[in-house]
Amino acid sequence: MANQIENFFFDKELRLNNFSDSPLTIHTTSLYLSKQNDQIIECRLTFCVTPEIYHRIHTEKLFNLKPEVRAPMNGEFLPSGDIQIETTLQPDLLPQLLENASTAEEAANYLLHLNQQPQPTTIEQPPLTSKLLNTESWLCLSIKQQQPNGEVGYNTFWNYLNPSTINHPEATSEKLSEGIVNFFKEWTQANLAEATQNATSEFLEGISSVFKELVDETFSETEEDITANQSIFTTIVNFFESEEWEFVKIPEQSTLRLLFRGENGQWTCYAKAREEERQFVFYSICPIVGPENQRQAIAEFITRVNYGMITGNFEFDFTDGEIRYKTGIDVEGDRLSFALIKQMVYANVMMMDEYLPGIQAILSENLSPLEAITQIEGS
Incomplete structure (x- = not known):
């Protein structure tokens, strides 16, 4: 079945981060989404840069432009005239984008929205959303320059073997x-x-x-x-090591303690293995404890928020006021993969980050639970 393409043209500047201290500013021209069986399977971003900026991209191997993935070039770039670069978003970041956009226009606007947000200033694990603005999160497909005698440029390995194809179930x-x-x-x-x-x-x-x-x-x-053949706990440890999260193993428990910084705050997380039950549970502990005189309001807020949630839920301890968000999965008769862990972990921290301002508003601004939810969800 042929893929359906939705293209959105937008003429904006976008600032992308990389491993150096100098962000890269590009001039976007279009963003398109590719659909198969009504499911979005790929996001491509096309932009233009000057020959000087392209030289930096080429030299620093930005957008995963390593020498071994470059096909031969059919000429030479001129020292003047824009160079067009087409990239594709790494497949493991596509779900993050699609949680905030369902059309090409919404995806473009979401990237522009992220671009206006303050960037992380610490070396701690950044929120996943910031990765969408990293050059290494995009794979270069082709580089072209229109010249008087025709088009000059080259393709890359990813243009022949697109990551969306590799990761597709029907590949x-x-x-x-x-x-x-x-x-x-x-x-x-x-x-x-x-x-x-x-x-x-x-x-x-x-x-x-x-x-x-x-x-x-x-x-x-x-x-x-x-x-x-690994234990649940070993798989969890290997996952967080591969994601470069810093963690502490809690003695005599199959549990890790981690720290996460989102757009709206920082909090402690726990990753727990239940070996006999073949279960993995992940918790985000709210950095705010509900005071005794406002616990009824917090309980109402959490009850309203939880209604309709599918992949996890908030929990509230009336005894000490602790608030946490929980996601978990049972893999009895199956195996725990990195893909499943990633889905559980990042869905968890994003929900805590989304609703943390509502908890703060109830406690510090005396908003009602319904007003706090409306402030977050819009209706």
Whole structure:
């Protein structure tokens, strides 16, 4: 089934962060969303830069533009005239974008909204939303410059083997191997003598069938091999290490203590393994304790907020006033994957970050629970 494309043209400046201390300012031209079976599977951002800025992108390998992923270039860029770059959002960040946008226009406006927010100033784990504004969160697909004699530029490996294809449930090894073979064919045609081209093309086509078997085995077995024989707690530890979260192991418990900083505050989190039950539970502990004389209002606020929630819920301890948000999953008869943990963790911290201002408003501004929710949700 052919993909449906929704394109939104917008002429704005966007400031992106990177590993250096100097943000990169780009001039956006369009954002498009690709849908398959009514589900959004890819987000692309196209923008223009000057030759000077492109030189920086090329030198610093921004947008994952490493030498080994660049196909040959059909000419040379002129020292004047904008250079157009097309990128695609890394698939693991697409759910974060789609929680705040369902159309291309909404996605573009959400990126512009994030661009206006204060950026994290500490080395602690930043909110996931800030990653959408990182150059490394986008993969370069192609770089072009319109010149008097035509278009000059090059594609990258990701244009042949798009990450959305790799991560799609219906991805086949034939599609993956075809993308790899096409990329190397273009590379060899530009870099090898004609006599060598035919032999190389035959060789690449020959290894396509071998790669098919390799991909089938890798995609079906790799993660299962890694996690199937691990304890829940070990899998949790490995996940947070891979995400570069700092944590402390609580002695004699299968629990980690972590710190998260969102847009609206900072709080402690706990990641807990229940080995016998084959369950993983994640908690965000609200940094504010409900005072005794306002606990009834907090309880009403939480009850109203919880109604309709699917992936988690707020909990309130009337005894000491502790407020927390809980997400969890039972994997009995199955395995706990990094993808499941990521969904549980980031959905959790985003909900705490979203509703924390409402709790603050009830306690400090004397808003009613309904007024506090309306202030957050809009109606």
